[in-house]
Amino acid sequence: MSAPRVYLDASTPPTAANVAGKIVPFDVPPATVLQGLFLQLALRSHEPDGQINPSAPYSRPYLAGPAALLDAKTDLGTVIR
Incomplete structure (x- = not known):
């Protein structure tokens, strides 16, 4: 598969006009849960130093549910391989 590649930053929404016929990598925004x-x-934990703070945030992109973002982009004719 080959096509022009264009990067859309988080401030540029994908539209049929700016992604048609292109490979478009995109960033997945981080999601946050509490530690x-x-x-x-x-089931059990071994944490003798007490480094986990239950009320501290834990933020990672993979928690954001990339599948939901990809589902939202398929209405533009996105092909995911």
């Missing part, structure tokens, strides 16, 4: 979520999900 305490992991403590609630764990």
Whole structure:
């Protein structure tokens, strides 16, 4: 597969005009949960130093659910491979 590649930053929404016939990489915005979520999900934990703060944020792009972002982009005729 080959096509021109164009990068759209977070401030530029994809439209049929600016993505048609192009390969468009995009950033996935980070999502945030509290570190305490992991403590609630764990069967056991060994944390003798007490470094996990249950009320501290944990922010990563993979928590944002990239599938939902890709689903939103398929209405523009996006092909995902």
